Amino acid sequence: MDAESQMREVKYAADISSIREAEAHIKPFIHQTPVLSSESLNALAGRQLFFKCECFQKGGAFKFRGACNAVFSLDDDQAVKGVVTHSSGNHAAALSSAAKLRGIPAYIVIPKNALKCKVENVIRYGGQLIWSEPTMQSRESTAAKVLQETGAVLLHPYNDRRIISGQSTISLEFLEHQVPQLDTIIVPISGGGLISGVALAAKAINPAIRVLAAEPEGANDAAQSKAAGRIITLSETNTVAWWW
Template sequence: MMTHAPNRENIQQAHELIAPFIHRTPIMTSSALNAISGAELYFKCENLQKIGAFKARGALNAVLSLPGQDRVNGIATHSSGNHAQAIAWAAAKVGTKAFIVMPDNSPLVKIKAVEGYGAEITFCKNTPEERESTVLQIVERTGATFIHPFNNYEVITGQATVAKELIEDSDPALDVIVAPVGGGGLLSGTALSARYFSPGTKVYAAEPEGAADAVLSFRNGRIEKAPYVNTIADGLLTYLGDKTFPIIHGHVADVLTVSDQEIIDAMRLLWERMKLVVEPSGAVSLAMVLKNKALFEGKRIGIVISGGNVDLGRLPF
């Protein structure tokens, strides 16, 4: 296990390790969205990644980085979202078992997706305490290795490869990269890749108003919880961890928030104008750029579309 924030070589090695299994996702542009934003937008399409989200990168890097004896009894985690699918997929890739703890009110579509990768699901009540105690019991019973969804340096290192690819495939360099923030795995990895591979590129974070913990943490200089949690961006509900927070605090230019209506409007633009299925959490970065036009006017902006896993039967439009 890594005991320090990833350095440049860690990220390069992780990228070589996972590259044979993941998509180098395309970077797409839209003249319509450039006109609307007044900027040059470069969308890194992680909704087209394996399992439909960037989480495949961090989960696979964490699983592949485990010594053989730590893989043999399987991998365990708790998640109702993309990390669950990512761990199930990554475990199958290396031929070991995945034990996933999911809340008993998880959408059927997500349960089916995790089952589809051959994982064993244990249901529990939807409280943080229940989820953690259930996964601990599984770890004790099976000897499986627990992989946290974001507060894990191997996971952060894997997520850093999103921005590494975006930087490598952009010429001239981007002025800005915008990533959404939940627990901060993607954002901290993005900040480190910008620092190592494109030091002139600023990293901004976009966060839902209804899960506004990162903006508070960033300004107050310590991990804070959100004043309330109520947002359609269900991938961004968690607060920062002790591994992600210091990286974010040290290397992110600012954290800016958007309302759910702004997220839905941005999501609709991505669907209608770019023909991309994007989940609410994946539209938060565009929403933030459109809300702050003066800040970003005329700039070359990389926007991370983090995922596309959405229940088509329950769309907000």
């Protein structure tokens, strides 16, 4: 099955049921990350602020939640041939780590301009590197070739129900176990896998909660797309944040 066919087959509309299933899948493997607060920042904001510290998650990012759920959602016949993705950062390392836990191959298509530390993380977690040119077209075509050669399962960094459901477990921890009185959540938007899942779970738990999307002004493709009513692709970005 080619990459396009796999994408058509995978529903990426998650719901509270798939999110709770994800929680059960990943609970043995993830950290329940801490929530911290700061009196200094509270005073500056005039609000009580709580920070969900996913920097303390395995792999250093929330990406491990989605990758872990996706890998452990596969049946044995699917899993034995491994998984493949294209990523320049945390998703690549997270998928490598999750695949290693299950004992299956992880084929990671990564652009030649990826940060050295990100590449080293993939290697450390046992992912098999396949280089691509630093363009989305090259990444996708290289991943499609790997799929054809290996029969592995494509796990997209964000357009995948299993990934979205795994990321969503942040809301379950936050609102059901740690800070149930929250009235607003601010979430980085990037590719959308995190905020879509967090919003789904948060609204299912508390329909009145506000969910705000945040992105750097120098990489505000989502804000521009919403204003234009169509997808806007930026020719370049200006931000200290590194794209998944």
